[in-house]
Amino acid sequence: MKKNISREEAKKSLVYDPYFEKGHYGSKIFQTIIAFLGWCGVISPFLWIIFPFVFPNRANHNHIVVYLEEKTTLHFLFIFLSLSFVFLVILYTILTLWNNYRFKHFLQKEKQYDAERVKVRRKLINQAYNERFGSKDFRHNVCFYSVKEEQNLETDFVKILYQKGENDD
Known part of the structure; x- marks a missing residue:
């Protein structure tokens, strides 16, 4: 027999996050700012390296020097990530097709038993x-x-x- 539990009991046993509830505006603003600063910390090193290539005149004015190693590293990184992306797209496409085939031919039969x-x-x-x-x-x-x-x-x-x-x- 299935036991019915109240919303309060479910909150105790499940993950509870007030961010997605009504109210709690202070918490939402604080957490959003922290998430934004975190993403800025992730993106800023890439922008710092790409800036001299995109704006070379501005980089010379700010005395930012582009080294050959940076170009080589970015070129390698671009090739590596492009190949990884293509490989993952092909892999996930094959896995999706395989999963759909198995679902259609094996798992969705009307009767698996007498x-x-x-x-x-x-x-x-x-x-x-x-x-x-x-x-x-x-x-x-x-x-x-x-x-x-x-x-x-x-x-x-x-x-x-x-x-x-x-x-x-």
């Missing part, structure tokens, strides 16, 4: 449980139940039960 056989087996196992442990209502509603030694199931109980049931039909 429904009539499952129905017969379910009936057999329910009858066996009723004989050994009592009715379904009793089993589901009792608070404490002690299984007697002779009621224990053998290791191959279900296998033998299914074989007998199929032979009887």
Whole structure:
């Protein structure tokens, strides 16, 4: 049986972030500024290196010197990231097509089993449980139940039960 829990109980068990709720404007502004400064810290070194190439006259005026190693490094970085991007696009395209193929041909079949056989087996196992442990209502509603030694199931109980049931039909 599925247990219904309140919103407060769900907040305790799940990740809770007030940033996405109504209100909390001070927290939202502070966190947004920190995120913006963080991204500026990530992007600024790239801008610092690219600036002399994009604005060479301004770089000379500000005494920013472009070294040959910087050009070589940027050229290598551009080639490496371009090849990585192409490789990842090809890889993810192949994986997506493969996943769609598997979903269409293997996972989305109507029946993966014999429904009539499952129905017969379910009936057999329910009858066996009723004989050994009592009715379904009793089993589901009792608070404490002690299984007697002779009621224990053998290791191959279900296998033998299914074989007998199929032979009887």
